[in-house]
Amino acid sequence: MTVPLDVRNDIRSMDAGGVPRAEIARRLRLSRNTVARYADMADMSPEPPVPADRPHPAIDPHIGWIDDLLEADLGAPRKQRHTAKRIYDRLVKERGYGGSYSSVQRHVRRWRLERATGVRGGFLELEWAPGTAQADYGNFEAVVSGERLRLKLLALTLPHSNARYAVAGMSQRSECMCAGLADIFGWIGRSPRELVLDNATEAGRRVRGEVTESHLFSLFRAHYRMGSRYCNPNSGNEKGSVENAVGFLRRNLLVPVPRVGSLDELNALLRDGCDRLNAASRARDGRPVPEALAEDLAAMLALPSAPFDAVRWTRCRSDKRGMVTVDGRGYMAGPAWHSRELLVGVRADTVEILADRGRRVAVLPRAFGDGPAVRNPLSLVPALIARPRAFGESVIRRDMPEALVRAIDSLDAAGRRRVLRSISRAAAPSGFEAACAAAQRVIEGGRVPDDATVDVLARRIAAGRPAAKGGADLAVYDGFLREGGARAC
Known part of the structure; x- marks a missing residue:
């Protein structure tokens, strides 16, 4: 039900x-x-809306046999590989299969999709009960890594004690708001029994007296077991505590315009500033905020055992380059995923792209506003392995050291494929930059990179243990490979 x-x-x-x-x-x-x-549900986070696997009693006993056929076909000429119809005929004749052809067809299609890597007038004074919170947004500017940005200040207050908290973010979309509120709840150590908001947030909208709450915020609220109330944004007295707090925190913590190296550094400054102001402020009845805050905390709810994953899932179709567009910004899944329907999970700071039944394609940093497509160089590698001659015009060249690009240009198609495959495999545990640096050092040592050598050297580079000057000492790897060859014989 x-x-x-x-x-x-x-x-x-x-x-x-x-x-x-x-x-x-x-x-x-x-x-x-x-x-x-x-x-008793511990986690109310939204899950990817992918269909659950269900048993297929007719075909399940034959799955291993079918997969072995398809795997063996990878080494056969393209026109001499099994079709779903040929597999079905063999199943009936050789294994007594009594299921339908469509079941075989679906499994073959799923297997091939999962392995596809090629390119295809006065206010009333209100009294607030302990445990009630108010939330609102304000705008401000900050210089982050040398760039002046227009940011959002999410403020939360506990009107009973006059405690004030704030986090900075790039947007007030529902996933950003839920992630910001979750950070504040973790900071406080409790969650409110009731949260008062207005139409300015993306939690919900009041239209002619009817409130329509966003799906993500409803899950967020259920996760923390709290109630919500929406007021008229033009009636400041209904949530005057947080509206005053937005201006108060902006004047006291964001003047002059802060200059920081990252958003995390800015939020650390806001946290220290809020703790300092709360320690020195007083509640409405004149008591110190820390004294009244104890009553708020006693009336608030314990945090759930599982963290809330503030993610908004949406389906997108990639273009011929393998790029999806979310909130007006392009994100590159890679040419191997061109013209496919993909599932995109949008979080406050990342965008996750899934394919098929939840297979992860890429996790990219979230971008806001206008700008170039967000991409990870690794998403281009599978297509280049399939078409190594395209490396000469690929945009991945700008992400690699010049010496490595020149070295790859000098190789034939098989050599390029070997280098790119070794970089792709080493990048998974060590990162793209370390993998490229390792491949370059192997080439400088006079050899064409192989998977094992690049992986070991990339791990050393990523761990901060680079090889000695003059390039990588590959003698140990040569010895290792000779030993392996001798044992194989």
Whole structure:
């Protein structure tokens, strides 16, 4: 039974408030098992909407045999490889298969897709109960790594104690807001019982008195078992605490315009500043904030055991270059994934691209605003291995050391393929830069790189243990390879 999000929130809110589960089941007209399932759920993070694997009793006993045929076909001429129809005929004749042809066809298609690597008037004074929080956004500017950026300040206040917290981000999209709130909750060590927001955030919208909450924020709220309330953005007194806090924190912590090396450094400064201001401030009743904050913390909720993954999943079709467009910005999956429907998970600082049944294609840094496509040089390597002669015009050249590019240019197609494959395999544990540096040193040592040598040397470089001056000492690797050859004989 699928339970709507608002009913899940009711179950978790009532369970957090101490309502017996039998009473929850009676009020919501649900079974006790359903109430227990959603009340005990540790993680409400959204999962990739990929179909779950299910058993196929007719074809499952033959999967290994089919996979062996397809694997052996990789060494056969293209026009002499098994089709799904030929595999089906052999299954019926040789193995007594009694299932359908469509099951065979689906498995063959899935196997080939998974292994595809080639290119194809006055205000009323309000009294706020302990444990209630308000959240709002403000704008500010900062110089990050030498670039002046327009950023968003997500502020959260506890009006009862007047405690104020803030984090900086690039956007106020729902995934950025949920990630920022999760950071603040972890900072406080508790989550609020109720969060007051307005239409300015992407948590929800009030239209003619009706609130429509975003799917991601509903999951976020259910994860932390908290309630929410939306007020009129034009009525400042409804959440005056956080609106005042945005201006207060901006004046006290962001003037003059901060100059930092990264967004993480900026958030560390904001955290230190908020802790300092909270320690020196007073609540509305005149008590020190730390004293009143103890009452807020006592009324707030314990954090869930599992962290919330603030991710917005969307389906995109890649273009002929293997690029998907999300929020107006291009992200390169790679030519091997051209003209395919891909699943894209958008987080506050990364974009994850999945294919088929959840197979990870790439994880790229999130970009905002206009600019070039975001890419990882490694996403281009499978296509270059399939077409090594295209290296001469590939954009990957700008990501490699010039000496390595010249060395690869001097090789024939087989040599290029060998170098690129060794870089691709070494980059997985050591990173692209270390793999390129290792391949270059092997070439400078007078040899064409191989997988084992480049991998070992790249790991040393990534660990901060570069080879001695004058290039890599490859004698140890030569000895290792000779020993391996002798044992093989």
